[in-house]
Amino acid sequence: MEQRDLGQSGLRVPVVGMGTWRTFDVSGAAHERNARAIVDAALTAGANFFDSSPMYGQAERVLGLALAGRRDQAIVASKIWTPSAAEGEAQASRALGYFGGRIDLYQIHNLVAWREQLTMLERLRDTGRIGVIGATHYISSASDDLAIVMRTGRIGAIQIPYNPLERAVERLILPLAAELRLGVVVMRPFGEGGLLRQTPSPANLAPLRAFGVTTWPQTLLKWVLSDVRCHVAIPATSHPEHMEGNAAAGEPPWFGPQERAYVTRLAAG
Numbered sequence: 001m002e003q004r005d006l007g008q009s010g011l012r013v014p015v016v017g018m019g020t021w022r023t024f025d026v027s028g029a030a031h032e033r034n035a036r037a038i039v040d041a042a043l044t045a046g047a048n049f050f051d052s053s054p055m056y057g058q059a060e061r062v063l064g065l066a067l068a069g070r071r072d073q074a075i076v077a078s079k080i081w082t083p084s085a086a087e088g089e090a091q092a093s094r095a096l097g098y099f100g101g102r103i104d105l106y107q108i109h110n111l112v113a114w115r116e117q118l119t120m121l122e123r124l125r126d127t128g129r130i131g132v133i134g135a136t137h138y139i140s141s142a143s144d145d146l147a148i149v150m151r152t153g154r155i156g157a158i159q160i161p162y163n164p165l166e167r168a169v170e171r172l173i174l175p176l177a178a179e180l181r182l183g184v185v186v187m188r189p190f191g192e193g194g195l196l197r198q199t200p201s202p203a204n205l206a207p208l209r210a211f212g213v214t215t216w217p218q219t220l221l222k223w224v225l226s227d228v229r230c231h232v233a234i235p236a237t238s239h240p241e242h243m244e245g246n247a248a249a250g251e252p253p254w255f256g257p258q259e260r261a262y263v264t265r266l267a268a269g
Contacts, residue, residue, distance in 0.1 A: 006183030017049025064098030157183030
């Protein structure tokens with residue numbers, strides 16, 4: 001799988017990773033074994049970037065269990081999500097406990113209390129417990145606020161939604177990230193599953209086979225990753241075999257403008 005430098009952060013990441021929203025918010029031995037099987041598939045495929053958050057219920061804990069004994073094989077991203085400085089400290093303490101005392105990319109989730117939490121994350125970075133600091137937001141109306149944080153020079157990466165039908169980040173955020181050389185993590189490459197409800201026919205996907213895609217999820221991932229400003233996409237899944245399929249989209253050749261336009265038309269129906 002192709003790897004890219006996450007902006008100028010010093011972190012090298014695979015272009016396909018894995019999110020844990022909903023899918024890792026589970027409990028019980030059977031569900032936790034399934035989570036480990038998904039992580040097994042991801043690591044085998046080279047998709048060793050895993051993203052979580054305390055917003056996702058049990059996901060941080062379950063991901064930590066799934067990585068037990070092989071934390072050094074993974075790149076872990078998580079988030080601080082609280083307006084409270086004290087709770088931010090508590091969230092960080094719990095997450096560091098789950099992930100062997102280090103988080104590779106620690107992000108301020110949806111910019112909640114970002115000034116206060118950024119100061120705390122800088123302190124953790126300076127003591128070596130986290131690598132890169134990032135910021136996230138999931139709605140286009142927050143673009144101006146996200147741009148303010150990006151321009152502070154205090155973060156190394158952002159996480160944003162991007163897919164053929166959700167392209168607001170192309171106006172401001174992606175150009176600014178490229179200008180500032182920030183890493184870009186892409187959430188919602190499948191539009192929270194909405195883009196998977198109507199799958200184009202095999203005949204419609206046939207013109208794209210030369211690019212190494214055989215399924216619609218792979219096509220959507222390759223659409224995102226063909227924009228070189230994007231460094232890693234993090235689809236979530238509950239199925240190890242789907243993780244394997246997603247990872248297969250992480251190899252060149254990449255789509256050109258014509259292919260990306262074609263995929264956008266397919267997505268629009």
